[in-house]
Amino acid sequence: MSDREVLAERFEEHRSHLRAVAYRMLGSLNEADDAVQETWLKLSRSDVSDVRNLGGWLTTVAGRVCLDMLRSRGTRREEPLEDQDGLIRLPDPVVSGRGGVDPEQEILVADSVGIALMIVLQTLAPAERLAFVLHDLFSVPFDEIAPILGRTPASTRQLASRARRRVEGAAPAADTDAARKREVVDAFLAASRGGDFDALLAVLDPDVVARSDGGTLRPSLLRRGAADVASQAITFARFAETGHAVLVNGSPGVVSVAEGRAVSVMAFTIRGGRIAAIDILTDPERLAGLDLGSVLPG
Numbered sequence: 001m002s003d004r005e006v007l008a009e010r011f012e013e014h015r016s017h018l019r020a021v022a023y024r025m026l027g028s029l030n031e032a033d034d035a036v037q038e039t040w041l042k043l044s045r046s047d048v049s050d051v052r053n054l055g056g057w058l059t060t061v062a063g064r065v066c067l068d069m070l071r072s073r074g075t076r077r078e079e080p081l082e083d084q085d086g087l088i089r090l091p092d093p094v095v096s097g098r099g100g101v102d103p104e105q106e107i108l109v110a111d112s113v114g115i116a117l118m119i120v121l122q123t124l125a126p127a128e129r130l131a132f133v134l135h136d137l138f139s140v141p142f143d144e145i146a147p148i149l150g151r152t153p154a155s156t157r158q159l160a161s162r163a164r165r166r167v168e169g170a171a172p173a174a175d176t177d178a179a180r181k182r183e184v185v186d187a188f189l190a191a192s193r194g195g196d197f198d199a200l201l202a203v204l205d206p207d208v209v210a211r212s213d214g215g216t217l218r219p220s221l222l223r224r225g226a227a228d229v230a231s232q233a234i235t236f237a238r239f240a241e242t243g244h245a246v247l248v249n250g251s252p253g254v255v256s257v258a259e260g261r262a263v264s265v266m267a268f269t270i271r272g273g274r275i276a277a278i279d280i281l282t283d284p285e286r287l288a289g290l291d292l293g294s295v296l297p298g
Contacts, residue, residue, distance in 0.1 A: 004044070011040055014055050018062045024113060024133045025066035027091035027122055030289060035065045056144065063134050064148045070126035088220040090213040090279050091118035092286065093265050095255060096247045097295045113137075114249045115267040115279050116171045123170075124163050131156050132163035174251070175270045182245070182252040185268050188275055189243065189254065192236035200230035205274040212264075215283030229278070239264050239280070246295045255295055262287045 001009070018039055022032035039062045051057045093115060121129055127149050134140040135156075142153040142160070149156055175181055184203055191199035204226040212221040223229045243254040248267040256264040265287065269277035281287060 007043065007048075008040075010054060011043055011058070014058050017055065018058055021059060021062050021133065021138060022066050023092075023094075024118070024121060024137060025063070025129060026069060027118055029092045029094070031069060035062060035069060038065045056140070059134065059138060059140060060144055060148060063130055063140075063145070067126055067130050067148060070129065088211050088213045088222060089122075090211065090281055091115065091122060092290070093248045093253070093267055093279075093281060094250075095253070095265055095290060095292055095295055114174060114251055114269060116174065116269040116277055117167065118249070119279070120167050120170045124166065127151075128159050128163040128166075131160035132167065135160045136164060172271065174276070175273065178252070180273065181268070181270045184270050184273060184275060185245075185252045185254070188236075188268070189240040192233050192240045195233050195237065197230050197233065200233060201226050203275055204229055205271065205276045208275055208277065210278040210280070212280035212282050213286075215285055217284050218282050221280070236278075239266060244295065255292060262290070262292050265290070265292075 015036060018036045019032050022035040023029060026032055026035065039058060042061050042065070043058065048054060048057065121133070124132065130149065131142075131145055134145050135142060142156045146153045146156040149159070151159070188200065188203045190196075191203065206226050207224070208226055208229050210221065210223040210229045210232065212219075214220050221232070221235070223232055239254065239256040242256045242258055242263070243266070244257060246253050246255050246265075248265060251268065251270075253268060254264075254266040255262050256266070263282065263284075265281045267279045268275055269279075
């Protein structure tokens, strides 16, 4: 093997890990792939003969690439889920069959990286997001993160601490019993199909939030509170009637299909045995970009 082939082989050993880092940083699967490719280009142009921990080196390089990509978006310090035009932007979902998550997807959604956490990460400033993701989710020491941000380790620790408080406040721990979560989702779908308002209220948290991201081609939706969300039963019933049970970021979800194409991906956040959030991607352009071949009916 040539030196470049050896280097490429070593890089491939870390690709899944780097994609997981980039997904948490960017919330976009396509952009995560772009960041991984850029990390490879930087590696191929660098002399790493003295690098003892290539995985750590690549992680920090990927973090820097993602930081630059976030900053190039022109994100404000507090980036809202709803923009000035009323459009809601949800992170890309990671969808897999009910049988489980394949090994490559598993690393993407490890550490309970559900849609709820991904949404909160979107609201963090780029520097906060980097400090939290690299340290709290991937155990990178602060003294290795600090040079990426041009800060001291102490100030980097403060960034991560501030981000951690916001994450814990906005996305408290969800239920973990997979079977029970599926029961709750199935009960919600049955109540939606039947238009049973009382049954819907029974499975919804009083402060539930429902969001849909239709992109520029379909309307967005934002509803708060059990009564308001339950009033949208007809909307949810349309998705439920053509729905197929899947896992979305490792938790029970639904992909709805029409004429062999996905028309929505529904993710549920369940806390205390009730649905605390419903996040629905209906943007045709983004749905077309998701790899759903393995979960759609043949």
